[in-house]
Amino acid sequence: xxxxxxxxxxxxxxxxxxxxxxxxxxxxxxxxxxxxxxxxxxxxxxxxxxxxxxxxxxxxxxxxxxxxxxxxxxxxxxxxxxxxxxxxxxxxxxxxxxxxxxxxxxxxxxxxxxxxxxxxxxxxxxxxxxxxxxxxxxxxxxxxxxx
Amino acid sequence: xxxxxxxxxxxxxxxxxxxxxxxxxxxxxxxxxxxxxxxxxxxxxxxxxxxxxxxxxxxxxxxxxxxxxxxxxxxxxxxxxxxxxxxxxxxxxxxxxxxxxxxxxxxxxxxxxxxxxxxxxxxxxxxxxxxxxxxxxxxxxxxxxxxxxxxxxxxxxxxxxxxxxxxxxxxxxxxxxxxxxxxxxxxxxxxxxxxxxxxxxxxxx
Numbered sequence: 157x158x159x160x161x162x163x164x165x166x167x168x169x170x171x172x173x174x175x176x177x178x179x180x181x182x183x184x185x186x187x188x189x190x191x192x193x194x195x196x197x198x199x200x201x202x203x204x205x206x207x208x209x210x211x212x213x214x215x216x217x218x219x220x221x222x223x224x225x226x227x228x229x230x231x232x233x234x235x236x237x238x239x240x241x242x243x244x245x246x247x248x249x250x251x252x253x254x255x256x257x258x259x260x261x262x263x264x265x266x267x268x269x270x271x272x273x274x275x276x277x278x279x280x281x282x283x284x285x286x287x288x289x290x291x292x293x294x295x296x297x298x299x300x301x302x303x
Numbered sequence: 304x305x306x307x308x309x310x311x312x313x314x315x316x317x318x319x320x321x322x323x324x325x326x327x328x329x330x331x332x333x334x335x336x337x338x339x340x341x342x343x344x345x346x347x348x349x350x351x352x353x354x355x356x357x358x359x360x361x362x363x364x365x366x367x368x369x370x371x372x373x374x375x376x377x378x379x380x381x382x383x384x385x386x387x388x389x390x391x392x393x394x395x396x397x398x399x400x401x402x403x404x405x406x407x408x409x410x411x412x413x414x415x416x417x418x419x420x421x422x423x424x425x426x427x428x429x430x431x432x433x434x435x436x437x438x439x440x441x442x443x444x445x446x447x448x449x450x451x452x453x454x455x456x457x458x459x460x461x462x463x464x465x466x467x468x469x470x471x472x473x474x475x476x477x478x479x480x481x482x483x484x485x486x487x488x489x490x491x492x493x494x495x496x497x498x499x500x501x502x503x504x505x506x507x508x
Contacts, residue, residue, distance in 0.1 A: 159322045159330070172330060179334050183343050183391050240318045259309075259316050287312040294315065 157196065157261065158203050164256035165207045167245050170214055177206040200261035204253070204271045243293040250274075251286030258283045335395035345389035347398035350377065353410050354505075355498040358475070360399045360406075363388065366420030367402050370473050372494035388424060406475065412508065415442035417476045425472035429460065433467035440481040443506040447485040469493060475502070 158178055162171035181202050189198065244252060250272060257268045258279070268279040338344040346368065348361040359377040361369040361384055368388060371380035385392055396403075401419060408414035416438070423431050436454045440446045446454075448461040448468075455464070468479035474493045480502040484490050492499035 159326070160319060164319070172333075175330055176334055176337065180337055180341065180343070183334075183338055183393075184341075186390050240315075241320060244319070255312075255316070259312055260319075283312075284308065287308075287315065291315060294318075 158199050161200055161203050161256045161261045162207060163241070164244050164260055165204075165253055166211060167241070170207075170210050174203060174207045174210045177210065178203040181206060196261070197263055197267060200257055200263050201267075201271055203261070204257065240290065240294050243290050246293065247286050247289060250282045251289065254279050254282035255286040255290070259287075331394060335393045335397070338391070338393055339395060339398070343391055344393055344395060344398075345391040346384050347393060347395035348381065348384075349394060349396035349399045349403070351399075351403050351406060353406065355410075355475075355494055355501050358406070360402050361392075362398050362402065363422045363424070365422040365424075367399075367473060367476060368422040368424060370475055372474065372498060374495050374498075375493060402476075409475070410505065412505065419476065421473060421476070423472075426467070426470070429455070429457065429463055430467035430470060432456070433464050434471060434473070434477050434479075437468075437471075437477050437479055437481070440478060442478075445481045445483045445503070448482055449485060451482055465490075478502075481506075 159171065159175045162174040162178070165171075166174055178199060182199060185202075189195070244255065247255065253272045254268055257263045257271060258265060263271070265276040265280045265283070268283070269276045272279065272282075274282075335344065335347070339347070346361050346363055348359060348369075351358045351360055356373045357377070358373075359369065359371040359380050360367065361371075361380070369380055369384055371377055381392060405414055405417050405419060409417070423434065426434055433451060433455045436451060439454065440451075448464045449458070452458050452461040452464045457463070464482065468482050469491060471477055471479040471493060474480065480492060480494075480499045489496060489499050489503070
């Protein structure tokens with residue numbers, strides 16, 4: 157689950173770095189986690205912070221930024237599955253995050269908002285817009301393949 | 304309607320490439336390496352196939368802390384390690400290389416004593432005292448519960464010796480299988496009676 161979230165917000169090798177950093181941080185912090193904590197939700201929020209760290213480290217070689225890249229380059233191979241991954245990569249950052257944290261990570265919209273900023277309603281709208289765009293892009297890609 | 308949207312969205316995202324087993328294994332190895340390097344790998348574990356079934360082996364930085372038979376439940380053993388030792392547990396075979404090699408040699412009949420650092424954090428008091436005396440029973444020999452009780456300094460505590468053996472966190476390596484009834488019958492064993500017989504037969508060969 158965490159790897160799918162990381163892939164959706166970061167893509168490629170950066171996602172694996174973020175996954176590793178997430179679980180390493182989780183391993184360090186785990187003994188202090190309250191017994192009744194929702195571990196999966198907690199992991200998603202750790203993954204969010206680590207994704208930003210990884211993106212920042214990657215960007216340091218180019219231009220310093222304090223956030224995830226606005227949009228990601230598409231994964232290389234074609235094939236239907238990767239086309240959707242490419243479509244996710246092409247979403248604007250907030251939509252990508254809202255889709256990843258809510259649909260892949262299972263966070264309720266309020267918690268998505270706590271993580272990416274803004275209101276729960278804005279997070280819900282970002283996720284809905286993202287899904288709508290994915291459906292459209294993805295459908296076009298399938299149609300392209302058919303023709 | 305909202306739930307409908309949610310379901311459709313989830314169905315769409317189902318198409319995203321799945322995480323393969325190989326990818327997860329590679330990530331898991333990488334995590335174990337960095338966790339060990341940063342000193343946050345409190346318990347490393349692996350499983351080892353042996354003639355008495357798959358054994359779970361777990362080690363802290365101090366030494367081997369747990370050996371569990373399949374019949375004892377590997378998951379259960381891991382849960383109790385998490386509760387009693389530390390929740391920082393990862394599948395990390397490297398720390399168990401020496402342990403695995405010695406156990407392999409033992410089952411191949413090429414090793415009679417184990418030369419491994421042991422971590423007795425899972426045993427306390429008299430039980431720990433009993434376990435510390437078990438390696439005195441040599442390879443190929445057996446001792447009665449009463450004899451072990453006497454060796455541990457409490458000759459009448461043979462029932463407690465039975466409990467110490469039954470709850471031995473390090474079977475095979477700490478040889479509780481060499482403790483049998485005074486009448487020569489095998490009595491119980493953490494790995495089941497067949498495993499106990501197999502170990503004693505191996506050592507008698």
